[in-house]
Each structure stands twice: as C-alpha cells, then as structure tokens.
Amino acid sequence: MISFTCDYNEGAHPLILKRLLETNLQQEPGYGHDAFTASARTRIREACACPSAEVFLLTGGTQTNSTVIATMLRDYQGAVAAETGHIAVHEAGAVEYTGHKVLTLPSHDGKMRADDLRAYLAHYYADGSYDHMVFPGLVYISFPTEYGTLYSLSELQALRAVCDEYKLPLFVDGARLGYGLMSPACDVTLQDLAALCDVFTIGGTKVGALCGEAVVFPHGAPDHFFTMVKQHGALLAKGRLLGIQFDVLFTDGLYFKIAQGAIDLAMQLKDLFVSKGYELFMDSHTNQQFVLLTPEAMQRLEGKVAYEVWDTLPDGRAVTRFATSWATTPEQVDALAHIL
C-alpha cells in the first residue's frame, strides 16, 4: 500500500539522520544553548536576509502556534484568523486554553482577504461597546493555507497595510512553508516574509525533519520568550535535536530542494488525475492536491493507495486529499498512475 495521506508519514531526510549520527557523542549544553542551534539560527537569518532576527526552535505546530500567539497577545486580545485557519479548527482549542479567543473572518479557499480584515476592524472600532468585546491583537494566516492555496505577494502586502493601519502584528504559520515557496504559483520569497511579518514559522516536521518548527521574529521576540516556551512545555532539553535538523535543512538550500521535489511530484499527480478525467475539488499549486473521487474510483484504490477523505458531496463523490512530501518517489506516483 502506498500512502499519500499526509506529508508526515515517513521519518527524516537522510542527511538529517546522517548528521544526527555523526554528532551523536559531541557534548553540548541543553535547552538550545548548543552549537548546532547557534549555527541553525545563523543560517536561517541568512536565508531570510534578516541578520537581526531572533530565531527559536520548537517541536510541533500546535505547540508553536499557541506559544507564539499567547506570548504576543495581552490578556484582552485575541487572534484574528480565517474561519478555516488551523488554530480555529484543528488544534483542540490550544489557543483558547491559553485564555485567548480566536476571532474568525470568512475564508476564501482558505485565505483571509485584506478587505474583510479592514471591514472587520473598522466595524469593531466603530462599535460603541467595543471595549466589552475581545480586542483584535494579531492577524494569523497560514502559508500555504489549510487548502493548499497561496497568498500572492500583493495580497500579503495588502494584509500588511491593514495591520500597519491598526498596529497589529502579522503572524504567518508556515507549517508547510517550503511547499508554498517552491510552488510554481508562488511569487513570495522567504525574504519577503521576513520583511512583511512580525513573526513567522518555518515548518520542519512536514518538510524533511523528524520534528521541529523554527519561529522567526524579524523585529525581535517578546520579552523572556525563552521562559514562556518552557512554561508552555515547549522547551526541549536536548535542543540539539532541533538545532541539528534545521542546521542541515538550511545548509546548501536543502529545505528548498526537498520542497521542490515534492512540488514537482504533486504537479505530476495533478496532471495525472486531470488526464484520467478526474475533477479537482480546487486547483492547488502546492503539495496537497484535492481530488473528487467517485465511489467506484475509491473502490479501485481500496487496499492499494491511501489518502485522506475530507468530505462527501451531495452527488456522492468524496473530496479527497493526496499529499506528496520530501519522501514521495516518482515510483509511487507511477504506481498510482497504473492503478487509476
């Protein structure tokens, strides 16, 4: 059985494992004070063209989102997100658990529109009783979104402009950042993100690492962020595990190369489905492809190919997701072609 269910079905990129082996007995201090983490930070700053950025390495996505959001907000503030945003739906209420509301705006294929954001903020501050409500405290978007869609550079700039107008920090959740940046449809660079965001993450878990999300604060982190990371249970004793992985991923552009490979195969996958007459649920340009499958098609794949079912349409077809990753091989796509 071949699995396209998600982009975290396998372990880590071989170069990461190789480096873990090579460095295994090198004695290093804990909690991110090791030489590997220092090196990873430098490489990430360089890749972002942002030498003064503060960089922290955390373990998982929900952990990172709730830690960043809780530490960026004051008690009276919430995070503004699209109603399909990961923090609004699939994080078991981790943000609310820290005491903060997620304020939702309409989703347009997973994206938040600058106009919707501006209208919401204008309406909020025009309300005579706004100080009885939760203050918008930061804007959260995902890049790519949960639907595999991408913000264009001008869309990001438009959101940034609204944020500037209302003095709101902009947080980009890049759990699948590599797959976004390497998409043929993407006109945004890592440097653009560093220039436009107050904080963003570079997802490792889904792009070749065993675990790990890099949090980048281009203009500086909240005071005592280290202690709050610990308070959130997000501080790894052997920080080297994260340091080594990001150090390898940001050496010789590995992060981008392996994302590129996954994107190439995702585009092949899309072409394959289209050429075989399948309808796409939406036209995705990243590593997640959404395909409508009839019950017959699903039966054909049964026991041979795994994928995720998101929903069922009234006509009986399933909305399915096929994800490629750094570990997907051309052979796996070929095998799928034969089965279809």
Added chain:
Amino acid sequence: MISFTCDYNEGAHPLILKRLLETNLQQEPGYGHDAFTASARTRIREACACPSAEVFLLTGGTQTNSTVIATMLRDYQGAVAAETGHIAVHEAGAVEYTGHKVLTLPSHDGKMRADDLRAYLAHYYADGSYDHMVFPGLVYISFPTEYGTLYSLSELQALRAVCDEYKLPLFVDGARLGYGLMSPACDVTLQDLAALCDVFTIGGTKVGALCGEAVVFPHGAPDHFFTMVKQHGALLAKGRLLGIQFDVLFTDGLYFKIAQGAIDLAMQLKDLFVSKGYELFMDSHTNQQFVLLTPEAMQRLEGKVAYEVWDTLPDGRAVTRFATSWATTPEQVDALAHIL
C-alpha cells in the same frame, strides 16, 4: 573538556539511531497511531506487568508534568509536592499556567514524608474555611528526586496509604527513573510503581533517548487525554519518533542496562571523590553526585572538566553536581581521576 554537567549532553543511544535509520521510509500514520508506538506500549505494559495500563508518549518533562497534572485535576484542586519538587521550582510556572496551584510540603533531601502529607491533609480538612482554599487534588513526587535521593518501597507504600485515606491520586515523576531503579540503594521495581501509582512517567530524554517521556496510567487515563495532549501542544505529528525510541529502549531491557552503566560509573565517581579526600554534600546512590569543592579544587578542574554549581557554602566551598549518563565512558571517569 569532559562534561559531567548533566545527563542530556549527548544525542541518543546508538541502537535508537540505528532503528531510526532502518525504519525511516516505512510509511506510518501520525499522532501516535503508528506501529512503533503500538509496540512500545505493549513492551512498556509488559515491563510494568500491567497489561491494562494506558501508555502515552510525550516529548519533554515539563510538558509531561503540566499535561498530566492539569488533566488529572479539577479546577478547584492543586498538586501537592515537596518544596524542592521540579514542578514547584524549575518549570517556569507551567503548572500554574494551567490554572492550578502547587501546594508545597517540606523537603527532606528532596523527599516528601508520608507523615507530613497526612498532617497537612488532616490540618486542611480540619480548617473551618477549607473550602476557601485550594483542595489537594493529587500528590506529586519525583523518583529519584531532584537531589538524587530515592524513596524506599516502604516510604512509597506509606505515601500510598495516605493517598488512599484521602482518595488522592499519586503521580511519580520518573524523568530519571532508570537511574533510580538501577541504583544499588533501590528496593523498588517498575512493577511496584505500576502497583502503587495512579500515573507515573518513564523518562527517556535523560536515559538514552533524543527526547520522550512515557506516561503510564495503570488504572486508565483521564477521558480524552489524547485531545488534551494536543491542546497542550504536546502531540507530535511524527509520533513514530517517540514510538521507535521507547520500542528500542524496552527491547531486551536496554533501558535498564544503560541506566545500570551510568550508575556503575557514578559509584566509581563517588568513590573517586571520597578516596581523594573530597567531602560529599550528600550521599547519593543515583547518577547525580553532589560534591563539595574548594576554590582550589575548582581551579584545578577549570577548562578541563565541566560540572554544575548549585550553591556556595559559607566556608567558600561550592555545592557541585557531577552527573553520569548512558553516554558516560570509563575513560571520562579515568580522565577526571587524573585531574583530581
């Protein structure tokens, strides 16, 4: 420079890395639903002689403590701990961050006494205004303690008896459990713990893993513990990373063997200090040795041997900690001997 500063200076036991490599491309579901985690759970249940135990694998110690405590307690309850307990001092207020007070009792070389616990509980319930105070909701102890000391089986039984009397769950934080169980001074087994506790942890990070704490609930976990683990940001997407490590650690008794090796070297270390005329701060039987060093002695080690300084006595001597681990070698202890 040789470092004895702590037991998380190196990577992972070679057998763990070997297994990570071997299984790297095996496709497995995420979030702990993988075959490795299933196998690790079975092995841990067997080692505990507790076939019905529920076992969860989390990433770090503070994370595990705050998640377990928050999910075991009702809002009106707090956790009772020795005032030196890790949760009371060195976790950046992670337990309080979840809304619960840590209620402290006197520490006797890091241990809580059953008599103190009973007296506290009796006094609490005798107080006419006890319902204006935080209810004791569980008892937290560390094994070994933060001072490297151990509860005897009868001490644990005595604590259990008080817990039974007051219907309080007993939680044993085993961040260094292996080093406790393998100590020559220990008369407690893993099976004893499973029989005496409502929940305990088996620390991986400090006993050969890159990361990971196994949480064992002999009598069942809180409802929807999985979801609350996610809510605490403690659910790893690639749960296989934890599954593989604990599967290896509990194959052929590796966990106990590597702990034994560290204990043997710690005993050599202790003998070494004593034979050279150094005074021990306390007589520890685990992998952490506490030695009093004069400024002259410290100067002799300067630049050659690293260790942790805990405090300074009025006579100018430092209370220092030398820790061995699964990675410590006889050669390192020999090198220290030559320098002393």
Added chain:
Amino acid sequence: MISFTCDYNEGAHPLILKRLLETNLQQEPGYGHDAFTASARTRIREACACPSAEVFLLTGGTQTNSTVIATMLRDYQGAVAAETGHIAVHEAGAVEYTGHKVLTLPSHDGKMRADDLRAYLAHYYADGSYDHMVFPGLVYISFPTEYGTLYSLSELQALRAVCDEYKLPLFVDGARLGYGLMSPACDVTLQDLAALCDVFTIGGTKVGALCGEAVVFPHGAPDHFFTMVKQHGALLAKGRLLGIQFDVLFTDGLYFKIAQGAIDLAMQLKDLFVSKGYELFMDSHTNQQFVLLTPEAMQRLEGKVAYEVWDTLPDGRAVTRFATSWATTPEQVDALAHIL
C-alpha cells in the same frame, strides 16, 4: 432627558431597598451562609417546583456565565452558542479566559435551531479527526435572546432532545428571564425551564435588583461549586446583599409582577412606534424593542430621549433599541409619544 437605553439605568425596586434597611443590623454569617440567602433559595426552588435544585447567588451576568460554563466543562470541551450569543460577543472573552472555546452556530433572530445543533454534532462526530478539535461540552442559549426573541416550549424541547441524544447539558442564560416569561408571546414557564435545563440563571440586575443572578441547577451543581465561585472572584463576603434581594423578588411573585409591568409598557411602546408609522427592525415581544429611525427622527429625539443605536442600514436608518424595565413609568412612555 428620559432614557430607554437599557434596563439597568436605575437602582432597585423599592421593596428591596426597604428590606435592606429593615435587616441592616441583623448579624448574619458571610459568603451566602446567611438566613436571607437560605430563604431566597427555598423560595426559588418553590417557584421552580424543583425542591432538590441547588441554587447559588452570584453578582453579575458575565461573571455567572463564565463561572457556570468553566465549572460545567472539562478542559477538552467548549460551549456551543448562537453566533450572536452574549458569551460569543459581548463578554470580553471571559469564557475563553477560562480556557474554553465558544463554538458558534448560525443565529436565527438570536436563536439557535435544534436542526442546526443536530447537524453540527453529527458532522463533528462524523469527522475522522474530531479528537483534534474542541469537543462540544454544553449548549448555551439565552432566554430571551440578545435580540429580545423567545424560544417556544417546543423549540426548547427540540433542543433538549438533541442534548439528550448527545448527552450535553443545556444552559439557559436568563439575564432578562422575567421579561421573557411575562411576554404575551411566551408559552414557557419557570417550571418548564427547571424541567428542561441542567442549569439556568434568573437575572436580577435587569429585573429590579441592584445586582445579582441566581444560578439554578435542577439536578445538582458541579462538585465544590462554592470554591470555584470563590476562585472566579464571584463570592460576595456579604452574601446577604444577594440573599435579601432574591428573597424579596421571590416573595409574593414580585419578580413576575415587575417584569409584567415592563412588558406592558414595552408593548405600548411598540404600538406607539407602529401607530406613528415607524418600521420595526424585528417584531419583539419582550422588553427590548428594535425600531428603525431615520436621521430626521433621531434629530427630533436628540437631547430629549436616550436609546441605544445598534447599527446603521444602507438606507441611512439606524437600528435602535428602546428598553423598558421595572422602573419605566407610563409617564415616560407618554412623554415619548409627545416627542414622536
């Protein structure tokens, strides 16, 4: 200037003040252990025809909602509410501050539909990843709603049926309960509520008291609710203040009488607006009347009559709220008639 801005513009019903004076020097224990509170509890139980109900007296509405919701839910659960629900909008995130998400459903003139609730719950549990989301833990509705609308008995029974199906407690926020029960459009009684709810509140602040909300748990309160009330800062030292007020309000049906008076005047107010050719924003049968006012009409009222502006329609008319209360007099309605 006459104010119809809200139903808490004045002090308390004269009988309450009279009783405060009469009992002022009677020495009573604090924290709700006084004789007045005991009597109020008995009277409320009787009015509810629910002799085993547990009754607590708290001070304010947001306080009551967040305390009740936090103590009814487990950490992994949220409260389901209409998107216009008070807890979802106008409580400054008080529920989220306790760690719980408010899960919103569509509002139909302020009401939640049983069908929407059932569809949401069915969809939730059908989702393969539902344990990565917030569990619905209770259903919150307001009676009357924030829009002055009322659930019919059959609508409440339908919601109860869904709650039963999914084992969810039903919480009715009765901040303006009296005005709902006394509405000519209401076919629900206090006894019905006690039979249908797991917990509901009887609002005092807006129905003649200086402050105070009675929380009624027909089938028993959460364990140690008293202590959690204290933990939420909601326990009044001089509980007598609340006890006396509810004791008076539930003596000789005062609560219902004064609500009836306000409803009668609200119906006059509605008739007045309609007869003068004003359009209603919606047809409300409770003490809050929503009227569309042109800028000219607003100018006519300027400086003479106060009311609340909720929104502005594209045609320039304002959605306004005129509220009557126990303290509204026929003379005030007459005065308004002359100005219109």
Added chain:
Amino acid sequence: MISFTCDYNEGAHPLILKRLLETNLQQEPGYGHDAFTASARTRIREACACPSAEVFLLTGGTQTNSTVIATMLRDYQGAVAAETGHIAVHEAGAVEYTGHKVLTLPSHDGKMRADDLRAYLAHYYADGSYDHMVFPGLVYISFPTEYGTLYSLSELQALRAVCDEYKLPLFVDGARLGYGLMSPACDVTLQDLAALCDVFTIGGTKVGALCGEAVVFPHGAPDHFFTMVKQHGALLAKGRLLGIQFDVLFTDGLYFKIAQGAIDLAMQLKDLFVSKGYELFMDSHTNQQFVLLTPEAMQRLEGKVAYEVWDTLPDGRAVTRFATSWATTPEQVDALAHIL
C-alpha cells in the same frame, strides 16, 4: 447572641443606605460611567492627594486581587507575597487560576520583610537557571495584614526601595485599610500609600459598604483595564451601586470616622481581655484582636458570643479572633464584659 466573628456581619452604614434610597430613580449609564462613580473617583483622588490617579470600583476582595495581579503581570511573572498573604492561602487559588504563581516569603506576624525580599531577589537573579523559574513580577502585601499587624512607614519605604532596585511594582491589599490607617499604632497615611504604591485597594466591604473595593493606580492603570475587569467577570452593570457607596464613604471623611469607631472599640476589647487576665496571642493594634481562650472560657461564651477559632495550641487553649467593625456598638462590648 452577639457576634464578633468578622467585620462583615451586618449590612451597610446608614448613610449609604440613605443615599441609595435618595438616588434610586435617577437614570444613569451602566458599567461605571455614572455620575456617582465619577464623583467617588474625584473624592478618592483628593483623599489620596493624587489628582492623576486612575480609580476603579470592583465588587469583592478576591476578585480585586486576582484581577489586579493578572493584569499587572506578564505571563512569565508571579506575585511575591508573605506565605500568610490572603492570595497565598484563602482565595481558592484565584491567582493561579489566572495562570500566575504566588511566590512566597516568610511571614513575620503576617508581614514581609524588606531584607527577605531583597535576599530572595538577589538569590533568584544569581541563580544560573533563573530563566527556568517564575520571574518575580510584583510585590503583594496586605495593610493591615491577615494577622492585624501594620507596616510602619519606614518598613513600607524599605520595601519600596527594594522594589525600585528591581523595578517591581508594589501592590497593597487594603481590604481593611480604614482599620489600619486609624490604628493608634499607624504612622502611615493614605497619601503615603499613594506615593509609595503602584496600586493599592481601599476596602469597602469590611468598612461600611455592602460590597466594593476601590482600586487606585497612582501612576496609571494597565492598558484596557476596563475590558479586563469585564473579562474577569468583575464589571458591575449597575456600577452606580459601587459609585454611590464610595461617594458616601469619601464624603466628610466618613470612611475614616467609622474605621476610628471600630478601632476604639477594638482597643476597649483588648483592654477588657487583658484586664480580665486573658493572654493575647499577639498584640494587635487594629480591629482584629487575637485572644487565647481556655476551654472553660469558651464554654462561658457558648451560645452568647460568637467569634472565630483559628487554631488550637498544644496546651489546649484556642487562638481566637474577635473583630469589631463600623457596626459594633459599645453595648456589645459591655455585654461581652459581663459575660467574661
């Protein structure tokens, strides 16, 4: 039966009730925007000789403490208090419920010593792993303390000096402030407090009000304190109830006069016990007197006089508390004299 159990056994000072009656039908906006609250604020600022102070009126003591502390602290900070401090013991964990640890120092008859505070802070910042611990974020003391003792002006200045040294705000809980300021042993004025504190409270509940604590921020309140008060469930819809009470209490020095009366009677009470040969548990100069009673003495008072029992000494005598209040009469003290 006469009760000396506490200072909140009765209702409110007659002048407060009178004013509630007089103003009852005056229409005023809610949430503290009423004219009475505005007037009370002005009077309190004048009494404090601090025209720029921000003043908020909340309902109860625990509520006020947890709201003030949570809004003054950042997530990584805790409140430093004497181990006998009200927030550390008798508030059901309300501070921890907001996510913050209470860091305790030794109590000296209920007081925190500046030297202890300085030593703690120096030790904290000297600890190499201090950023794994909870940062001290403010200093909380009670005036008078829970034991009825008072800080002298020089003691307060010494605490302030340490606070300045470490840039920590100083919070004085004045739940019984009047009884402290009017004590013959007190050399501190309200103006001194305003000059020395970053925030302090003026307790109304125990000094003549039905409920209410005034929170005074001499140098300004945290941003959006109003919204956070609402979030904590501490915002009263009919803020007039608090406004009227504090307006009356700070008209013609009523607050101080009624405190003086209680103090005079407390001193008589103390003299009475001493003259009858009873031993004091401690020499209190405020409205709470702590007396050691033998079982025989207690039997004599049985059914005639109520008081609070705090503890029992090994010799069988009870540590008891007799409190006077604004409502205590000379006749009540005389009656006690006859029974003794």
